[in-house]
Amino acid sequence: MNLTNAETRGRPALLPLLLALSLAVGCEQKPSGNDTAKPTGQRKIGYVLHGLNEFTQIIKQGAEDAARAESVTVNVAGPAGFATADAIAMFEGMAQKPVDGLVVVPMPGEVWVTPIRQATQAGIPVLTANITSPGSTATTWFGQDEYASGVILATELRKFLTAQSKHEGRIVVGMCAPGVGVLVERYEGFKKGMSGTKFQITQPFDVNTENTANYAAWENLAGANPEMAAIVGLCSMDLPNLAKLKERTKGHWLVAGYDLGRETLDAVKAGTIQVAVGQHPYLQGYLPVVALARHLRDKQPLPQGWIDVGTEVVTRDNVELIYGRETDARKQTQWYASYVAKQFADLNAAAKPLPKSKN
Numbered sequence: 299m300n301l302t303n304a305e306t307r308g309r310p311a312l313l314p315l316l317l318a319l320s321l322a323v324g325c326e327q328k329p330s331g332n333d334t335a336k337p338t339g340q341r342k343i344g345y346v347l348h349g350l351n352e353f354t355q356i357i358k359q360g361a362e363d364a365a366r367a368e369s370v371t372v373n374v375a376g377p378a379g380f381a382t383a384d385a386i387a388m389f390e391g392m393a394q395k396p397v398d399g400l401v402v403v404p405m406p407g408e409v410w411v412t413p414i415r416q417a418t419q420a421g422i423p424v425l426t427a428n429i430t431s432p433g434s435t436a437t438t439w440f441g442q443d444e445y446a447s448g449v450i451l452a453t454e455l456r457k458f459l460t461a462q463s464k465h466e467g468r469i470v471v472g473m474c475a476p477g478v479g480v481l482v483e484r485y486e487g488f489k490k491g492m493s494g495t496k497f498q499i500t501q502p503f504d505v506n507t508e509n510t511a512n513y514a515a516w517e518n519l520a521g522a523n524p525e526m527a528a529i530v531g532l533c534s535m536d537l538p539n540l541a542k543l544k545e546r547t548k549g550h551w552l553v554a555g556y557d558l559g560r561e562t563l564d565a566v567k568a569g570t571i572q573v574a575v576g577q578h579p580y581l582q583g584y585l586p587v588v589a590l591a592r593h594l595r596d597k598q599p600l601p602q603g604w605i606d607v608g609t610e611v612v613t614r615d616n617v618e619l620i621y622g623r624e625t626d627a628r629k630q631t632q633w634y635a636s637y638v639a640k641q642f643a644d645l646n647a648a649a650k651p652l653p654k655s656k657n
Contacts, residue, residue: 340369340370340371341370341371341398341399341590341591341594341595342370342371342372342373342395342397342398343365343370343371343372343373343397343398343399343400343401343587343590343591343594344372344373344375344389344392344393344395344397344399344400344401345357345358345361345372345373345374345375345400345401345402345583345586345587346375346376346385346388346389346392346400346401346402346403347374347375347376347385347403348376348377348380348382348385348403348404348405348428348429349376349377349378349379349380349381349385349405349507350376350377350378351509351534351535352534352559352560352561353534353535353557353559353579354376354403354579356579356580356583356624356630357374357403357427357428357579357580357582357583358374358583359580359583359627359630359631360579360580360581360582360583360584360585360587360634361374361401361583361584361586361587362374362583363580363583363584363631363634363635364583364584364585364587364588364591365587365591367588367635368587368588368591368592368595369591369595370587370590370591370594370595372587373392373397374583375388375392376388376403379507379508380405380475380507380508382405382406382409385402385403385405386409386410386413389402389413389417390413390416390417393416393417393420393422396420396422397422398422398590398594399422399423399424399425399590399593399594400417400422400423400424400425401424401425401426401427401586401587401590402414402424402425402426402427402436403426403427403428403429403582404426404429404430404431404434404436405429405475405478406429406475406477406478406479407429407430407431407432407433407434407478407479408431408432408433410426410431410434411431411433411434414426414431414434414435414436415434415435418435418436419435423437423590423593423594423600424436424437425437425438425439425440425586425589425590425600426438426439426440426586427439427440427441427582427583427586428440428441428480428577428579428582429441429478429479429480430479430480430652432479432652437600437601437602438586438589438600438601438602438603438604438605438649439603439604439605439652440581440582440585440586440604440605440607441480441577441582441604441605441606441607442577442578442606442607442608442609443606443609443653444479444480444481444483444484444487444653445483445484445486445487445490445653445655445656446487446609446653447484447487447556447575447577447609448483448484448485448486448487448488448489448490448491449487449488449490449491450487450491450575450609450611451484451487451488451491451530451554451555451556451573451575452487452488452489452490452491452492453491454554454572454573454575454611454613455492455528455530455552455554455572455573456491456492456495458552458554458572458573459497459527459528459552462552464527464552465495465496466495466496466497466498466527467497467498467525467526467527467528468497468498468500468523468525468526468527469492469497469498469499469500469526469527469528469529469530470500470503470519470520470523470526470528470529470530471485471488471499471500471501471502471503471529471530471531471532472502472503472504472505472515472516472519472529472530472531472532472533472536473485473502473503473504473505473532473533474504474505474506474507474512474531474532474533474535474536475507475533476502476504479655481502481532481533483653483655483656484532484556485502485532486656487656488530488532490656497527502532503515503519505519505531505533505536507533507535509535509539512533512535512536512539513539513542513543516529516531516536516539516540516543517543520543520547520549520551526551527551527552528551528552528553528554528572529551529552529553529554530553530554530555531553531554531555531556532555532556533555533556533557534556534557534559536555536556537553537555537556537557537559537561537562537565537571537574538559538561538562538565540553540555540571541553541561541562541564541565541568541570541571544570545570552572553565553570553571553572553573554571554572554573554574554575555571555573555574555575556574556575556576556577557574557575557576557577557579558574558576558612558620558624559624560624560625562574563612563617563620563621563624563625566612566613566614566617567614567617567618567621569614572613572614573611573612573613574611574612574613575609575610575611575612576609576610576611576612576620576624577607577608577609578607578608578610580630580634581607581608581634581638581642582607584634584638585605585607585638585642585645588638588642588645589601589605589645592645598646599646601645601646601648601649602646602649603649603650603651603652604649604650604651604652604653605642605645605648605649606648606650
């Protein structure tokens with residue numbers, strides 16, 4: 299409650315009383331938590347990541363940029379160590395606050411079926427990103443065609459192997475979370491892309507999600523396979539560690555894998571990494587928040603099925619074109635604002651059935 303000088307002139311005794319009443323009313327209406335700084339009626343969205351690292355920080359930035367653009371609030375959280383139980387606890391905590399909508403990176407997908415169902419039964423719409431959760435009640439998944447990305451990775455790696463006159467040998471593959479559907483799809487796609495060659499593709503070795511353990515796992519694999527032709531990581535933490543390992547050991551094997559963090563792009567520029575495949579994590583943060591905001595605020599129907607965020611290949615030939623966008627948050631926000639306007643103006647029109655498993 300605000301009073302002008304004209305309204306209070308001649309009534310000084312009433313001012314303390316009115317201010318006290320105003321404060322009392324404000325206290326009674328004050329929401330819990332940090333929501334006091336948020337505009338009245340603003341929709342609240344929760345976003346639970348599968349873990350915290352450089353890759354998921356870009357998802358977080360995308361989600362927060364979308365919240366600003368759509369005038370909603372978003373709380374992005376995730377466990378430091380990619381612990382599923384901790385992520386589920388965060389998800390359930392957000393659902394109980396409650397929030398108006400939820401997004402989650404459900405790793406592994408089968409474990410998230412029940413938490414997602416419980417949230418949707420409570421009337422909270424849930425969307426998924428990056429990792430699928432088949433059988434859950436989440437209406438939409440935002441991610442790339444994982445199988446096709448594996449084929450693309452193999453196709454690009456074959457070009458480098460041919461350029462070095464390598465036509466046979468062992469290619470060692472690591473998987474940070476064995477059994478996770480999208481990673482299995484990448485692996486199967488990679489094998490498909492290498493079919494018809496004389497290269498021996500290993501079964502995917504467990505290389506762990508924790509960074510130190512991940513490096514140690516790759517170190518052991520490299521030591522056990524000194525004559526390998528190439529080494530392939532299927533997760534975001536793999537390439538930075540493989541680049542460090544290759545430099546330290548003076549390895550001659552080729553390196554290929556996923557995601558476009560600064561360390562990875564630096565290694566591509568240096569020629570340590572030959573191929574990196576990006577999956578637009580910014581869009582995996584941005585687009586689900588946009589979909590929920592417009593559904594909650596404007597009553598637009600949620601997209602049904604799959605929003606394909608696309609796959610891009612980065613090599614030494616084009617890394618400079620990508621580098622600024624992926625390493626400068628301001629440039630990233632600006633670039634994606636234009637990209638989203640052109641490619642994702644109508645999310646419902648962009649939605650399609652989920653990609654079928656090739657396993």
